[in-house]
Amino acid sequence: MAGMLELTALAAHEAIAAGDLDAAEYAEAWAAAAAGDELGVYLWRSGDGGGEAIAVEQPSTAPIAVKDIFCTEGVPTTAASRILEGYRPPYTATAVRRLLEAGAPILGKTNMDEFAMGSSNENSAYGPVLNPWDRGRVPGGSSGGSAAAVAGGLAPWAIGTDTGGSIRQPAALCGIVGLKPTYGAISRYGMIAFASSLDQCGPLTRTVADAALLLGILQGRDPCDSTSVGLERAPQLPTREDLSGLRFAVPAELAQDGVEAGVREVFEATLAKIEALGGEIAEVPLPHAEHGISAYYVIAPAEASSNLARYDGVRYGMREPADDLVTMYETTRAEGFGPEVKRRIMLGTYALSSGYYDAYYGRAQQVRTKIAADYEAAFGEFDFVVTPTSPSVAFGLGEKTDDPLAMYLNDFFTVPMSLAGIPAISIPAGLAQPDGGGPELPVGFQIAAPAFAEQDLLEAAHALERAIDFEAVAGPHRPWNGGGGAGG
Amino acid sequence: MADLEAVIGLEIHVQLATKTKMFCGCELSFGDEPNVHTCPVCLAHPGVLPTVNEQAIRYALQIAAALGCEVAPRSIFHRKNYFYPDSPKAYQISQYDIPIAGAGRLGDVRIHRAHLEEDAAKMIHVGESGRIHGSGASLVDFNRGGTPLVEIVTEPDLRGAAEAAQWARLLRETVRQLGVSDVNMEEGSLRVDANVSVRPAGSEELGTKTELKNMNSFRFLQRGVEAELERQRALVESGGKVEQETLHFDPASGSLTSLRSKEEAHDYRYFPEPDLVPVAPTEAMLQEARDSLPELPVARIGRYVEMGLAEDVALTLATDPETADFFERSAAAADGVEARTVANWVTGELAAALRQADDEVGAADSKVEPEALAALVALVGQKKISHGSGKTVLATLVAEGGDPTAIVEREGLAQISDSGELEGIVAAAIAANPAAAEQIKAGNGKAIGAIVGAVMKETKGRADGGEVNRLIREQLGG
Numbered sequence: 001m002a003g004m005l006e007l008t009a010l011a012a013h014e015a016i017a018a019g020d021l022d023a024a025e026y027a028e029a030w031a032a033a034a035a036g037d038e039l040g041v042y043l044w045r046s047g048d049g050g051g052e053a054i055a056v057e058q059p060s061t062a063p064i065a066v067k068d069i070f071c072t073e074g075v076p077t078t079a080a081s082r083i084l085e086g087y088r089p090p091y092t093a094t095a096v097r098r099l100l101e102a103g104a105p106i107l108g109k110t111n112m113d114e115f116a117m118g119s120s121n122e123n124s125a126y127g128p129v130l131n132p133w134d135r136g137r138v139p140g141g142s143s144g145g146s147a148a149a150v151a152g153g154l155a156p157w158a159i160g161t162d163t164g165g166s167i168r169q170p171a172a173l174c175g176i177v178g179l180k181p182t183y184g185a186i187s188r189y190g191m192i193a194f195a196s197s198l199d200q201c202g203p204l205t206r207t208v209a210d211a212a213l214l215l216g217i218l219q220g221r222d223p224c225d226s227t228s229v230g231l232e233r234a235p236q237l238p239t240r241e242d243l244s245g246l247r248f249a250v251p252a253e254l255a256q257d258g259v260e261a262g263v264r265e266v267f268e269a270t271l272a273k274i275e276a277l278g279g280e281i282a283e284v285p286l287p288h289a290e291h292g293i294s295a296y297y298v299i300a301p302a303e304a305s306s307n308l309a310r311y312d313g314v315r316y317g318m319r320e321p322a323d324d325l326v327t328m329y330e331t332t333r334a335e336g337f338g339p340e341v342k343r344r345i346m347l348g349t350y351a352l353s354s355g356y357y358d359a360y361y362g363r364a365q366q367v368r369t370k371i372a373a374d375y376e377a378a379f380g381e382f383d384f385v386v387t388p389t390s391p392s393v394a395f396g397l398g399e400k401t402d403d404p405l406a407m408y409l410n411d412f413f414t415v416p417m418s419l420a421g422i423p424a425i426s427i428p429a430g431l432a433q434p435d436g437g438g439p440e441l442p443v444g445f446q447i448a449a450p451a452f453a454e455q456d457l458l459e460a461a462h463a464l465e466r467a468i469d470f471e472a473v474a475g476p477h478r479p480w481n482g483g484g485g486a487g488g
Numbered sequence: 489m490a491d492l493e494a495v496i497g498l499e500i501h502v503q504l505a506t507k508t509k510m511f512c513g514c515e516l517s518f519g520d521e522p523n524v525h526t527c528p529v530c531l532a533h534p535g536v537l538p539t540v541n542e543q544a545i546r547y548a549l550q551i552a553a554a555l556g557c558e559v560a561p562r563s564i565f566h567r568k569n570y571f572y573p574d575s576p577k578a579y580q581i582s583q584y585d586i587p588i589a590g591a592g593r594l595g596d597v598r599i600h601r602a603h604l605e606e607d608a609a610k611m612i613h614v615g616e617s618g619r620i621h622g623s624g625a626s627l628v629d630f631n632r633g634g635t636p637l638v639e640i641v642t643e644p645d646l647r648g649a650a651e652a653a654q655w656a657r658l659l660r661e662t663v664r665q666l667g668v669s670d671v672n673m674e675e676g677s678l679r680v681d682a683n684v685s686v687r688p689a690g691s692e693e694l695g696t697k698t699e700l701k702n703m704n705s706f707r708f709l710q711r712g713v714e715a716e717l718e719r720q721r722a723l724v725e726s727g728g729k730v731e732q733e734t735l736h737f738d739p740a741s742g743s744l745t746s747l748r749s750k751e752e753a754h755d756y757r758y759f760p761e762p763d764l765v766p767v768a769p770t771e772a773m774l775q776e777a778r779d780s781l782p783e784l785p786v787a788r789i790g791r792y793v794e795m796g797l798a799e800d801v802a803l804t805l806a807t808d809p810e811t812a813d814f815f816e817r818s819a820a821a822a823d824g825v826e827a828r829t830v831a832n833w834v835t836g837e838l839a840a841a842l843r844q845a846d847d848e849v850g851a852a853d854s855k856v857e858p859e860a861l862a863a864l865v866a867l868v869g870q871k872k873i874s875h876g877s878g879k880t881v882l883a884t885l886v887a888e889g890g891d892p893t894a895i896v897e898r899e900g901l902a903q904i905s906d907s908g909e910l911e912g913i914v915a916a917a918i919a920a921n922p923a924a925a926e927q928i929k930a931g932n933g934k935a936i937g938a939i940v941g942a943v944m945k946e947t948k949g950r951a952d953g954g955e956v957n958r959l960i961r962e963q964l965g966g
Contacts, residue, residue, distance in 0.1 A: 071535045084534065091528045093535060192534040197762035225537050226765050303762060306567050309578030310532045314628075325626075329571060352569070352757035361759060 004029055009062040009157040009210040010237070016060060023059035027105045030063045034107050034154050039130045039139075041149045043068050044076050045108035051075050054092060060103030061217075065155035067146050068109040069116055070096050070201075071190040075106075079192045080124040081114045083336025084317045093190020094222045095159060095201045102217040107155050110145030114338045115308065116166055116194040118142050119410040122401055123340045130397075131174060133441055137394040140170030140410075146204045147174040157214055158204045163195050164296050165389075165414025167202045168426035172389035172444020175428040175474060177461075178204050179211045180414075182451045183421035184229040186215075187222030193307040195300035198418045208427060208462040212237050215454065235455055238462035244278030246460060248447075249382035251286040258409070260392045262432025266443040267388045270429045273467045274386075279460075284378045284385065288370040292416040295371070297408060298351050298364035299419075304341075305348030311336060343404065372420040379450045384460060387413040389426040389444030393434050417448045424448040425461045428470040442474065492721050493689040495697075496652045496682055496713060497600075497644035500659060501637050502669045503607065503677040504547045509634035510606040511538030511581060518675055522629035530634040532576035537763050540565075544636035547668040548588050548604050549769055549777035551638050554662055554784055555599045557592030559774060562766040563603075569757045573628050574608040581606050582639075584758050588767060594662060595786050597655050598643040604767075609633030644683065644694060649713035653706045656680050661785050661807045673704050680709050684716045686724060695720075696730040701747065702737050712737035716744060788812060795819075796828045804835050810852040811835075822862035825869050833865050837879060841886045855889030856882075864892040876949040877901040904950050910943075913951075914959040917942040928964050936960055 004026055007015065015021035034045050042065075044050075053073035066072065069079050071089035078084040096106070113123040121129040121144025129144040131137040132152030139148040143160025147170035150158050160167045162180035171178025179202045186201040193199060203214035212235050221230040250271070259267075271281050313319035313332030320331035337345070351360035378385055390410055400407045417424040429445035445464070449457035508515060512529035529536040552559050566584035587603030609630045613623035640659070646652040660678055664671045671678040680703055685695035700716055703709040715737075720730050732750040737743075783791075785806040792802035792812075805812040815834045819827040838851055838861060864885070868878040873896055881895050896902055904910050917939050918925050927935035936957065943956045 069535075071533070077534070079534070087534070089528070089533060089535070091533070091536075188535075189537050190535040193763075195762075224539060225763075226539050227537075227763065302759060306569050306579055306757070306759070309569060309571065310534070310576060312571065312573075312578065314573055315531055315576060316533065325573065349757065352759055354755045354757070357757075357759070 005033060005153065005156070007156070008207050009205060010207065010213050012062045012156060013213060016062075023061070023103070027059045027063040027107075030107055030156060034065070034149075037154050039132055039135070039148050039152050039154065040127050041065070041110055041129055041145045041152065041154050042108040043078065043080065043111050043126055043145070046106060048108075050088070051106065054096065054100060054106050056100055056103055056105040058103060059105050062156040063105040063107045064099055065107050065110050065146055065149040065158035066096055066099070067112050067143050067158070067160045069112060069161055069192045069194075070109075070159070071192065072096055072106065072109065075109065077109065077192070078125070079115045080112045080126055081311075081336065081338070081341065082125040082318060083311045083332070085125075087317045089190075091190065094187035094224060095191065095218050097190075098217055098220070099159070104217070107149075110143070110149055110158060110160075112145050112160075113142035113166075114341050115192065115304070116142040116161055116163055116199075117304070117340050117344055119165070119169055119407050120395070120397075120400065121145065121148075121170070122397065123338055125338055128397060131394045131441075133175065134394065134439055137396055137441070138173070138399075140173035140390070140394065142166040142170075143178075143204060144170045147171050147176060147178065150174070150176050150204050150206060157206070157210055159201060159214070159218065160204050161191060161194075161199055161201050162414075162418065163198045163200075163300060164418045165411040167204060168414050168424060168444065168446060169390050169410060171204055171426045172428070172442065172446075173394040175442030175470070176204055176206055177208055177211050177425065177427050177465075178202065178444075179215060179425045179458075180417065180423060181215060181219065181454055182231075182423045184227055185231055185423070185452070185454065186218045187220070187225040187228045189222055189224035189228075193303075195303040196307060197303060198296075198300060200418075208425070208458055208465045209237050211425070212458045212462075215458075231452060231454055233455065235458060238455075238458040240459035240463045241466060242277050243274055243460060243463050246278075246384065247280045247282065247382040248274055249282060249284035249378050249385045251289055251385065251387060252283045253286060253290050254387060258391055259388060260432070260435045262434065263388050263390070263392060263443050266430040266432050267445065270445045270464070270468065271386070274464060277463055277467055282382070284382060286371075286374045286378060286385070286416070288367060288374050289416045291367050292371055292419055293408060293412055295364040295367035296411065296415040296419060297347070298360050299368065301344040301348030302351045302361050302364075303348065305345045305352065308337075308341065308345055340404070368419045371416050375416070375420045375422060375448070375450075383449070383456065385448045387446045387448075389413060389446040393432055393441035393443060395434065413446060422448055422451050423454050423457050425457055427461050427465050427468070428474070429468055430470070431474055491689045492686040492724060493691070494646075494648050494713075494717050495644045495685045495687055495694060496646035496648070497697075498640075498642045498646070498652060498656060499681040499683070500640045500642075500656070501607075501679040501681075502551070502640065502663055502671065504544050504636040504638060505667075505669050505677075506541055506543045506547065506636055508541060508543075510541050510544055510604070510636035511634055514634065516635055517631070518677075520631060522627070522631060525631045526633075530576070531630060532578075538581060538761075540764060540767065541636055544604060545588070545767055545769065546773065546777065547636075547666075548602065548638050549773060550666050550668055550780055551602055551640070551663065552589035552592070553774075553777045553781055554666055555589070555592035555594050555602065555640070557589035557599055557602055559769060560586050560588055560590060560767075562586070562768045563588040564766045565604075565761040565764045566758045567761050570754055572608075573626065574611050574633070576609065576630065576633065580608065581761055581764070588769075595655060595658055597645045600641045600643050602638055602640045605637050605639060607632055607635035607637050644685070644697075649710045649717060652682060652713055653710035656709060657706055657807075658785060665782055665784060665809055666780075673706070676704070679704070682709065682713050682716075684713055684720065685730065686717065686720045695724075696732050698730065698732065699734045700737055700744070701734060702739075704739070708737060708739045711739075711742055712744070715742055719744065782809065792831070796826060797831045798828070801828075801831050801835050805831065808850070811850055814851040814858050818858035818862045818865075821859040822865055825862070825865050829869065830862065830865055833861060837882055838886075841879070841882050844883075845886050854886060856885045857889065860885055860890070860892055867892055867896065871903060871952055872896070873901050873903050874949055874952055876944070876953075877903070880949065900948075901950055903952055904947055907955075910947075910951060910955065911959060911963075913943055913946050914939075914956065914963060917946065918960065918963060925964060928960070
């Protein structure tokens with residue numbers, strides 16, 4: 001089949017099912033595309049060997065790129081950290097196992113911010129990932145490799161993880177669809193933990209329908225994850241074409257924030273499209289959302305400080321030999337972790353310390369409860385809450401690496417949903433120049449829904465996606481169409 | 489200075505005898521090759537998650553029911569963070585502020601709480617002492633890592649070392665009878681730590697406590713607490729102050745060495761375990777736990793004392809439910825014999841006869857039927873056979889079983905009831921032992937034994953000892 005790499009994953013899936021597309025041939029074509037990776041997307045590719053334990057004999061759907069945070073038996077799994085260099089897990093994550101059972105070959109493991117800590121993919125021990133729209137810019141993070149793989153024509157679809165925006169923000173910066181499901185929809189077993197109460201696996205795809213198909217494969221209760229519940233009903237492919245009768249809330253607090261002019265413009269234009277489709281728009285107060293970042297940067301590092309304590313050089317991964325145990329622990333961790341990971345381990349250790357727990361961790365959990373209550377109140381009146389996904393378009397490599405706080409503010413719009421545990425999707429809504437000029441870059445539009453309302457979310461996002469017609473807006477520039485951005 | 493009163497509380501770790509570990513599916517077993525019962529979860533590989541062992545919850549609920557503890561409707565797990573090779577996750581999953589079981593009681597001691605947690609892996613320190621200090625290398629065996637534990641914490645209600653050891657025995661027996669643990673102190677499936685302090689007698693305030701570890705038998709528990717009480721008393725009496733610290737008991741030397749002081753205490757940075765949901769037992773589970781309880785030692789002791797048994801006999805029986813059940817069947821079958829007498833026979837003569845037979849069979853599994861023992865005790869009580877003959881019959885019962893009356897008949901053991909016949913035998917015995925007879929007459933009562941012995945030999949034990957004594961004194965004019 002000619003131009004098969006241009007098919008959406010869903011189109012390929014259906015063509016394979018109909019016998020119009022040879023799944024093995026299709027997978028090979030993608031493996032060849034992945035082999036041409038110039039973006040720093042892949043840390044391991046199926047062609048590198050060692051993937052026997054995760055091989056798919058009879059592919060029956062599109063092959064997939066998997067964030068290197070998912071354990072894959074026999075295949076290097078590093079979470080982009082030096083400390084896991086050479087680690088080949090003895091088991092496979094549930095989410096990946098579901099992909100294999102669905103007949104999706106694993107194309108490769110994608111680069112990311114170390115232990116999913118970052119918003120630019122510059123915190124990888126194995127080098128940055130380049131944004132396929134402009135190779136001088138970041139793809140976002142932490143699932144930057146997965147987002148760039150899909151946007152850059154190196155994979156038809158991918159999975160990533162989202163703790164405070166790590167699927168949605170890179171999806172926005174790369175002009176693709178990124179879905180963070182409800183906490184508990186997909187098993188976390190085998191997903192290397194960053195912040196356990198926030199981490200959630202999800203799809204990065206070209207279209208909302210692709211995301212629905214992938215969510216259907218991934219979701220479900222897993223006896224290996226006590227916090228997984230799955231979705232009540234298997235997700236259906238979205239078909240909705242209008243938004244009549246649906247109420248969309250815009251947080252009143254949005255106006256205060258440092259959103260780029262271009263991003264704001266695309267956001268306003270998208271609100272107009274919602275209204276044109278029959279949706280209603282109103283402001284809603286979410287008074288605690290602005291404290292989301294503060295609460296998040298206490299809770300996530302606190303959990304991380306505990307989750308990452310197991311990397312001690314004793315049982316697997318890297319070890320810096322020393323004459324005594326404590327020195328071995330210290331040098332291994334000093335050499336093995338990057339600066340951002342160390343920063344968060346220290347923050348988290350401090351926040352949990354005796355005498356500080358109540359003021360930090362305890363208080364942050366209270367804020368989290370308030371934020372969840374804000375959303376619950378909003379969903380009493382509205383079907384969805386909408387925001388820009390990220391306050392800016394993709395920024396330059398190295399632009400924010402010296403300013404962790406500026407980097408953390410990237411998560412301003414995505415963190416509250418993570419804290420509330422509710423599903424949110426980012427869809428490409430248009431192109432905009434960054435403040436200060438430059439090439440036009442993708443802007444993401446975020447829609448959040450009540451817990452387990454994934455189907456409603458996908459339906460609305462699908463209808464809006466049709467109205468936006470990002471393909472037409474950006475088609476010629478879309479990297480996977482060969483248009484390429486400034487560097488492509 | 490007023491007398492110093494001992495104030496002791498215990499913390500007891502009970503390893504649960506579940507098939508698998510607390511948070512993964514690895515088999516539990518003691519004494520296998522190191523590191524054969526491990527998996528990615530209990531080795532803390534990246535990405536793994538714990539799942540709670542349902543059987544461990546059920547066992548914990550049984551313990552809670554046995555100790556009369558309130559059960560929390562939703563108890564939660566915390567992470568206790570610390571770096572050490574015996575803890576592969578670098579945290580232990582343990583219950584912290586909301587344990588599965590709250591206040592309860594066993595005997596005279598109040599239970600503060602009981603909570604679920606996982607055991608650490610076993611460290612083997614290479615070197616002579618077996619302790620980490622002075623060891624050149626340490627090995628880790630993860631087989632034990634993740635074994636389910638229930639930690640039972642008492643209120644400081646114990647007032648002496650012997651009392652503490654005695655109560656700990658009662659607790660062990662209670663847990664053993666639930667069938668939820670092997671409660672083997674040597675193998676470490678039951679571990680007892682003691683919190684010890686002293687205070688002026690009559691005071692309500694608690695003194696500064698020390699925590700004693702590594703007492704792997706009840707004897708060592710008693711000795712360790714005794715040693716620590718002695719140390720604290722001497723310190724306080726000489727005007728010193730007890731420092732809060734953790735002490736290691738060395739059974740070989742009986743000495744206590746400091747493991748860590750209050751200043752060195754860890755900051756465990758506890759926080760709720762985000763990988764687990766609360767434990768919310770259903771009403772059916774609670775009912776099942778209550779229904780599963782056998783009659784526990786405390787209840788049995790109370791009932792037996794009411795039946796007239798001596799306390800030590802009641803305790804002996806309560807710690808051996810099978811023998812206790814044997815006793816009860818026997819006592820029920822015994823006509824006109826006090827339960828107390830039957831109990832004395834079960835724990836005394838029968839236990840001795842079984843020990844002599846030397847095949848480690850308890851009363852319940854022996855050839856002696858409870859009804860047979862009842863009949864035997866009745867025969868002795870009614871003086872149909874002598875006490876000595878009773879023991880002879882018992883030995884036969886232990887060896888081959890059967891009916892005591894038939895054995896008495898067969899062996900010709902029936903007591904000589906014809907007083908004329910017995911008088912003649914006594915007279916002959918006196919005549920044959922003139923020296924002893926003279927001594928008795930001279931007032932040496934002990935000499936009577938020789939003549940009684942001669943009579944018993946002649947009658948093959950079929951004479952009633954009391955009657956023989958009476959006749960000897962009568963004939964010697966005593």
